[in-house]
Amino acid sequence: MGKKKNIIISALLLLALLAVIMILEQRLPATHIALTVLKKGCIYSLVAVSMNLLNGFTGLFSLGQAGFMLIGAYAYAVLTIPVDARASVYQYFHGGVIQFSVPVFAGLLASGILAAAFAWLIGLPVLRLKSDYLAIATLGFAEIIRAFFQWDVLGPITNGSNMLRKYPSFTSVTFPFLVCGVCIAVMVLVIHSSYGRAFKAIRDDEIAAEAMGINLAKHKRMAFCISSFFAGVGGGLLAMYQSSIQSQTFKSAMTYEILLIVVIGGLGSVTGSCIASFLFIACSEWWLRFLDVETKIGDFKVPFLRAGFRKVVFSVIIMAIVLFARKGIMGSREFSVDGICKFFKKRFGRKKEVKL
Amino acid sequence: MDFISKNLPYLLAGISVGGQYALIAIGYTMVYGILRLINFAHGDIFTVAALVLVYSSTIMPLYLSIPLTLVATVVLGLVVERVAYKPLRNAPRMSVMISAIGVSYLLQNLALYITGGLAQTYPAIPIISNTIKIGPATTKIVTVVTPVLTIVLVFALMQLINHTKIGMAMRSVANDFETSRLMGIKVDNIISMTFVIGSFLAAVGSLLYFTNYASVVPTSGAMPGLKAFVAAVFGGIGSIPGAVIGAFIIGICENIIKGLGWTTFSDAFTFALLIVILIVKPTGLFGEKATDKV
Amino acid sequence: MSNNVLRVNDITMQFGGVVAVDNLSLEVNEGEIVALIGPNGAGKTTAFNCITGVYEPTNGSVSFYGKQLLESHPRGKMKKMYKGENAGTYKKRLVPTPDLITKAGIARTFQNIRLFSTMTVFDNVLIAKHMRAKQNLLTATFRLNYAEEARMRKETMELLEMQNLAHLKDEIAGSLPYGLQRRLEIARALATQPKLLLLDEPAAGMNPQETQELADFIRQIRDEYQLTIFIIEHHMDLVMQISDRVYVLDFGKLLAKGTPEEVQNNPHVIEAYLGVSEEDA
Numbered sequence: 063m064g065k066k067k068n069i070i071i072s073a074l075l076l077l078a079l080l081a082v083i084m085i086l087e088q089r090l091p092a093t094h095i096a097l098t099v100l101k102k103g104c105i106y107s108l109v110a111v112s113m114n115l116l117n118g119f120t121g122l123f124s125l126g127q128a129g130f131m132l133i134g135a136y137a138y139a140v141l142t143i144p145v146d147a148r149a150s151v152y153q154y155f156h157g158g159v160i161q162f163s164v165p166v167f168a169g170l171l172a173s174g175i176l177a178a179a180f181a182w183l184i185g186l187p188v189l190r191l192k193s194d195y196l197a198i199a200t201l202g203f204a205e206i207i208r209a210f211f212q213w214d215v216l217g218p219i220t221n222g223s224n225m226l227r228k229y230p231s232f233t234s235v236t237f238p239f240l241v242c243g244v245c246i247a248v249m250v251l252v253i254h255s256s257y258g259r260a261f262k263a264i265r266d267d268e269i270a271a272e273a274m275g276i277n278l279a280k281h282k283r284m285a286f287c288i289s290s291f292f293a294g295v296g297g298g299l300l301a302m303y304q305s306s307i308q309s310q311t312f313k314s315a316m317t318y319e320i321l322l323i324v325v326i327g328g329l330g331s332v333t334g335s336c337i338a339s340f341l342f343i344a345c346s347e348w349w350l351r352f353l354d355v356e357t358k359i360g361d362f363k364v365p366f367l368r369a370g371f372r373k374v375v376f377s378v379i380i381m382a383i384v385l386f387a388r389k390g391i392m393g394s395r396e397f398s399v400d401g402i403c404k405f406f407k408k409r410f411g412r413k414k415e416v417k418l
Numbered sequence: 419m420d421f422i423s424k425n426l427p428y429l430l431a432g433i434s435v436g437g438q439y440a441l442i443a444i445g446y447t448m449v450y451g452i453l454r455l456i457n458f459a460h461g462d463i464f465t466v467a468a469l470v471l472v473y474s475s476t477i478m479p480l481y482l483s484i485p486l487t488l489v490a491t492v493v494l495g496l497v498v499e500r501v502a503y504k505p506l507r508n509a510p511r512m513s514v515m516i517s518a519i520g521v522s523y524l525l526q527n528l529a530l531y532i533t534g535g536l537a538q539t540y541p542a543i544p545i546i547s548n549t550i551k552i553g554p555a556t557t558k559i560v561t562v563v564t565p566v567l568t569i570v571l572v573f574a575l576m577q578l579i580n581h582t583k584i585g586m587a588m589r590s591v592a593n594d595f596e597t598s599r600l601m602g603i604k605v606d607n608i609i610s611m612t613f614v615i616g617s618f619l620a621a622v623g624s625l626l627y628f629t630n631y632a633s634v635v636p637t638s639g640a641m642p643g644l645k646a647f648v649a650a651v652f653g654g655i656g657s658i659p660g661a662v663i664g665a666f667i668i669g670i671c672e673n674i675i676k677g678l679g680w681t682t683f684s685d686a687f688t689f690a691l692l693i694v695i696l697i698v699k700p701t702g703l704f705g706e707k708a709t710d711k712v
Numbered sequence: 713m714s715n716n717v718l719r720v721n722d723i724t725m726q727f728g729g730v731v732a733v734d735n736l737s738l739e740v741n742e743g744e745i746v747a748l749i750g751p752n753g754a755g756k757t758t759a760f761n762c763i764t765g766v767y768e769p770t771n772g773s774v775s776f777y778g779k780q781l782l783e784s785h786p787r788g789k790m791k792k793m794y795k796g797e798n799a800g801t802y803k804k805r806l807v808p809t810p811d812l813i814t815k816a817g818i819a820r821t822f823q824n825i826r827l828f829s830t831m832t833v834f835d836n837v838l839i840a841k842h843m844r845a846k847q848n849l850l851t852a853t854f855r856l857n858y859a860e861e862a863r864m865r866k867e868t869m870e871l872l873e874m875q876n877l878a879h880l881k882d883e884i885a886g887s888l889p890y891g892l893q894r895r896l897e898i899a900r901a902l903a904t905q906p907k908l909l910l911l912d913e914p915a916a917g918m919n920p921q922e923t924q925e926l927a928d929f930i931r932q933i934r935d936e937y938q939l940t941i942f943i944i945e946h947h948m949d950l951v952m953q954i955s956d957r958v959y960v961l962d963f964g965k966l967l968a969k970g971t972p973e974e975v976q977n978n979p980h981v982i983e984a985y986l987g988v989s990e991e992d993a
Binding site: 248251252255256257259260262263265266267269270271272273274275276277278279284288394 | 764766809810811812814815819820822826827828829830831835838839840841842843844845847849852853854855857861864900901904
């Protein structure tokens with residue numbers, strides 16, 4: 063009974079959030095930085111949750127996220143560039159070989175499916191590996207994928223190392239918010255399903271999970287494909303957001319960023335990943351911007367402030383979180399109304415139990 | 419003859435790059451051997467070494483700035499170990515790995531801040547920057563110096579590990595952390611020593627590596643770092659000779675692939691090799707097998 | 713003669729040059745409680761791991777209710793290194809993963825408890841229902857399997873109630889006291905609906921009173937769930953009290969077999985095992 067109430071309250075909160083975003087969008091000028099943060103934050107939330115599904119819930123330490131995002135971004139871009147724009151985009155490859163284009167949603171779906179298909183193939187050999195070997199092998203695969211997309215023999219499809227552009231993108235915040243919201247909701251459903259429980263069992267103890275009749279190979283592959291599917295969709299959305307893409311962008315540094323978001327949010331917490339994504343993007347794009355600008359207070363020039371300082375401060379903050387708040391913002395808990403009530407009761411109510 | 423004259427430069431470059439990878443790979447393999455940690459920041463330490471030389475050479479002569487670079491890199495390695503890894507000694511392995519990624523992110527951003535994102539011209543180091551002719555190929559002296567220096571350093575290191583007291587302590591810590599502590603070995607000092615050696619060799623590798631390039635950017639070290647790591651895995655992580663042999667194989671193969679005109683895939687090849695070795699023989703060429711106890 | 717449940721034929725497990733289990737053959741019949749005993753390092757747990765598919769045995773076969781479950785022979789480098797016997801007998805290679813063995817009806821517990829320590833007691837047991845549920849990823853994600861899910865939850869709750877764990881259902885498994893963790897592990901194994909239950913040192917760390925309770929408990933679950941039980945144990949009083957037959961393992965080899973009385977009076981056994989660790993027993 064309490065559970066149902068919680069679901070309703072959460073749904074209402076999300077609707078309220080959507081309303082706030084729609085109002086913000088109406089009120090703020092279209093170029094306002096807050097809107098950029100919201101757009102990018104949505105996309106990063108989706109990718110971070112997809113990585114958390116793998117690293118936090120299934121215990122598979124994979125570093126291939128950028129590779130799957132790249133596949134998604136390319137799949138979306140390649141399939142949705144309008145036919146009459148192809149000649150100019152693929153100018154070095156005689157207009158490319160693909161001479162049709164699909165609607166946006168079909169493109170996003172294709173991003174996910176293609177990324178998942180690649181994940182399935184890669185998973186066959188890689189998922190047998192353990193912890194850090196798995197990490198390094200997935201990282202390696204992401205690099206291989208990147209090299210393939212730059213290969214000029216595939217140019218008629220991928221445009222080689224040139225940019226892909228002129229595909230449909232979005233301007234509103236509502237669009238990424240809705241798409242990401244639906245995707246994250248689906249992942250939450252997976253996590254709370256029988257399969258999600260099996261994933262968590264694998265995370266806690268592989269050998270015991272097997273002894274409970276869980277087929278390790280099948281379930282690991284499943285988690286890997288689901289995670290990659292949504293990373294692919296996230297890649298597609300990122301392509302839309304950036305309005306032009308190049309495989310150069312999807313380096314391992316991108317995976318590291320997403321991993322750090324997941325850690326800051328808390329491994330094993332979906333809401334943590336979302337909150338951390340928005341914080342991360344807001345800090346790096348907006349709130350810490352002032353650190354990049356040379357500033358004078360009166361005649362005094364504030365030291366250190368110049369381009370790039372923001373990122374230094376930012377990485378120091380991240381290191382501090384990694385070292386001193388190892389569980390991240392949420393730990394493995396979820397954000398909920400109940401949780402908030404409890405939190406405040408604990409802090410401000412009668413001090414029955416103080417838990418640090 | 420034509421074939422040789424065409425491919426000799428690539429082979430030479432391969433051996434040379436292999437030597438440079440080997441110097442980095444030792445750092446990875448030693449740290450992994452003791453802490454079971456992939457030190458993701460090692461590649462960035464390699465970059466920082468290059469940047470230190472770039473900046474110090476503008477204000478002092480090279481015979482001062484080169485030793486300074488070596489010392490500064492070693493200090494950096496030590497600081498990273500003390501600040502980012504030591505507090506997590508009892509944490510799960512994943513946390514330490516994440517911390518290493520965090521350090522890598524920090525060092526890259528710091529380098530970006532200091533350089534302003536601009537490529538920095540790498541100073542020409544006298545003697546090793548000069549060109550020489552070997553048979554039909556023209557190359558820099560560094561190409562010849564690298565493999566020799568690598569082998570000398572590795573030999574010295576093996577002597578240190580196999581025939582000195584501190585080497586014995588290192589081997590014992592790598593074998594069993596807790597027991598070594600109980601036997602009165604100062605584990606933290608041994609770990610620091612590992613980082614000192616690893617960073618020192620990375621700094622030497624950096625001097626040799628960047629002599630072949632005109633400039634340094636903050637992300638220059640990421641790729642050689644990763645490849646050196648692959649070399650370490652290929653040779654069997656934890657094994658120093660394995661890392662060296664792996665590094666030479668990777669360096670040579672990569673340059674031959676470049677010679678064949680497949681430059682796009684020279685990076686991808688390394689990772690393909692990694693995946694093949696992980697699947698066929700996960701413990702690498704010289705690694706030991708460990709079975710999980712149930 | 714009652715129905716044969718488990719038959720182990722000439723199982724040898726060799727790690728590198730070390731033979732951990734040497735040509736072990738044994739059988740367990742329906743409704744029996746059979747014990748496998750032996751000094752530390754005799755290879756008891758290794759034998760369990762071979763039967764449950766955690767290790768691939770170097771040589772030998774296992775059948776369950778007359779059906780071939782696994783079969784293996786030395787391969788690759790092991791061909792030359794193999795020190796055991798009957799190298800040519802087993803031609804086939806049939807090596808199922810542990811989950812298939814659990815599905816076939818063999819459940820086990822572990823010597824060092826392996827619970828899903830961050831999950832609740834309820835979820836720990838519920839996991840066992842996953843493998844037999846009629847569902848796929850899509851139906852499970854979009855809750856089209858609600859009837860199935862409700863059935864799984866109901867069965868889990870019933871099992872927890874029978875095992876007197878129902879009041880703990882929302883506790884995190886890792887935070888339970890040791891004794892309860894042991895009971896939960898057995899409950900979890902029962903939830904897989906096994907026909908044969910392998911218990912690996914269930915009485916480890918228990919005092920005499922708890923051990924006595926455990927003995928009653930084991931007999932009780934055998935009758936209630938019509939189980940056959942194969943047990944590794946160190947506590948000799950427990951073994952002597954509950955087992956119908958006993959196998960004794962020493963240095964990987966079968967040293968003796970028979971009823972508890974026969975084994976107790978076997979001079980080899982007394983020399984190798986009981987003589988040494990009398991205080992223990």
